[in-house]
Amino acid sequence: MSEAVLLIGTKKGLWTARSDAARQRWTLDGPDFEMQGVYAVGIDTRGDQPRLFVGGTSEHWGPAVFHSDDLGKTWAEPPEGSIGFPEGADASLERVWQIQPAPAGQPGVVYAGTQPSALWKSTDGGVTFELVKGLWDHPHRKEWGAGFGGQAVHTVLPHPTDPDRMSVAMSTGGVYRTADGGQSWEPANQGIQAKFFPDPYPEFGQCVHKLAAHPDVPERMFAQNHHGVYRTDDGGTTWKSIADGLPSDFGFPIVVHPHEPETVYVFPLVADANRIPTDAKCRVYRSRDAGSTWEALTSGLPEMSYVPVLRDAMTSDTADPAGVYVGTRDGCVYASADAGDTWVEVARHLPDILTVRAAVV
Amino acid sequence: MVAVRLPTVLRPFAGGAERVEVEATTVAEAFAALDPPLRRRLTDEQGAVRRHVNIYLGNDNIRDLAGLSTPLADGDELLVLPSVAGG
Numbered sequence: 001m002s003e004a005v006l007l008i009g010t011k012k013g014l015w016t017a018r019s020d021a022a023r024q025r026w027t028l029d030g031p032d033f034e035m036q037g038v039y040a041v042g043i044d045t046r047g048d049q050p051r052l053f054v055g056g057t058s059e060h061w062g063p064a065v066f067h068s069d070d071l072g073k074t075w076a077e078p079p080e081g082s083i084g085f086p087e088g089a090d091a092s093l094e095r096v097w098q099i100q101p102a103p104a105g106q107p108g109v110v111y112a113g114t115q116p117s118a119l120w121k122s123t124d125g126g127v128t129f130e131l132v133k134g135l136w137d138h139p140h141r142k143e144w145g146a147g148f149g150g151q152a153v154h155t156v157l158p159h160p161t162d163p164d165r166m167s168v169a170m171s172t173g174g175v176y177r178t179a180d181g182g183q184s185w186e187p188a189n190q191g192i193q194a195k196f197f198p199d200p201y202p203e204f205g206q207c208v209h210k211l212a213a214h215p216d217v218p219e220r221m222f223a224q225n226h227h228g229v230y231r232t233d234d235g236g237t238t239w240k241s242i243a244d245g246l247p248s249d250f251g252f253p254i255v256v257h258p259h260e261p262e263t264v265y266v267f268p269l270v271a272d273a274n275r276i277p278t279d280a281k282c283r284v285y286r287s288r289d290a291g292s293t294w295e296a297l298t299s300g301l302p303e304m305s306y307v308p309v310l311r312d313a314m315t316s317d318t319a320d321p322a323g324v325y326v327g328t329r330d331g332c333v334y335a336s337a338d339a340g341d342t343w344v345e346v347a348r349h350l351p352d353i354l355t356v357r358a359a360v361v
Numbered sequence: 362m363v364a365v366r367l368p369t370v371l372r373p374f375a376g377g378a379e380r381v382e383v384e385a386t387t388v389a390e391a392f393a394a395l396d397p398p399l400r401r402r403l404t405d406e407q408g409a410v411r412r413h414v415n416i417y418l419g420n421d422n423i424r425d426l427a428g429l430s431t432p433l434a435d436g437d438e439l440l441v442l443p444s445v446a447g448g
Binding site for chain 1: 397401402407
């Protein structure tokens with residue numbers, strides 16, 4: 001019988017929620033990786049058995065990536081560690097922000113995005129990662145800045161069928177894409193505003209908070225920016241605002257429905273200078289027409305809320321009907337098993353939720 | 362031999378031991394002799410002591426001595442302590 005697993009990365013460790021495929025009643029295990037900021041979790045469902053990932057950072061003892069082949073009962077890392085800059089590089093790893101298994105056509109390939117801003121590729125299923133030098137050596141790198149959360153590649157979006165193509169997003173820096181397997185990268189930010197610069201439409205330097213795409217329509221991507229919600233229909237060459245109809249264009253996460261390429265979710269906050277939910281209500285906004293119109297989803301979510309949702313704390317599973325999950329900075333996690341129409345509480349009073357990932361396995 | 366004394370939280374990386382003995386004439390040599398999973402908690406991949414890790418030789422933080430080059434004599438003991446940091 002299939003089981004739903006929900007990895008919840010928090011400021012002080014990992015919790016794992018489990019349910020049957022109905023995803024209505026959840027049990028909670030944890031914490032594991034106590035006192036580590038778990039900024040990245042991943043679920044690789046391509047193999048015979050699912051592999052889970054955790055990217056944790058101890059303020060004292062540094063960052064590390066662990067994997068589990070028994071749904072989180074035990075975790076492992078190679079003795080020399082999974083990930084680290086080559087000896088002599090002018091950097092050391094501070095934090096892993098993203099662990100992204102590649103599409104099914106690239107077995108064993110797993111990508112990671114880190115702080116400082118770097119992309120990493122694993123070809124052994126995520127046990128060890130190598131620095132993608134093409135992005136690291138990019139002439140723009142010295143001009144990429146740090147947002148409040150640090151300077152990081154926080155989103156890795158591999159093309160669903162072409163292993164040479166991929167997009168990444170970083171704060172700050174914006175969106176970059178490659179068409180030659182990561183050797184060369186170009187910024188892809190035309191139309192995305194950067195209000196914190198004298199020229200609000202620079203070639204790069206934007207503070208893109210999250211990027212998402214549906215595998216059936218890879219040329220269309222969605223971006224939640226540091227002010228601005230955008231869509232591209234040409235693989236990132238040009239971006240257009242889809243923020244009309246939202247109560248605010250500020251926020252952190254953006255998620256695409258696993259089966260409906262036109263359906264997208266955001267969690268609006270008032271503004272850069274006032275990072276609380278609009279109208280002080282916990283509401284996920286959904287568009288079913290690729291951003292032309294938006295509706296507030298409220299059923300089962302708290303009436304009053306002053307807490308934001310961070311960039312990676314919203315996700316979907318790939319089940320049918322689709323599950324959508326959201327975690328808040330006051331340690332609550334809500335799950336919807338009907339694509340956002342209704343929500344149930346999975347957890348409360350955990351530390352700040354940094355990231356969630358879910359799968360029915 | 363020199364000894365490296367570990368806080369509770371790091372002992373799982375030393376098979377549960379509070380104290381690890383290694384052959385070394387400097388702090389760098391002592392760290393190099395540690396098992397990699399333990400060493401990686403003390404130093405980053407470029408070999409630098411992590412910012413919020415303090416290493417004491419007697420009452421002196423090695424940062425106030427010669428850092429990783431601090432010489433060690435037979436019987437010396439290094440004490441690893443996490444700094445007061447984090448949230």
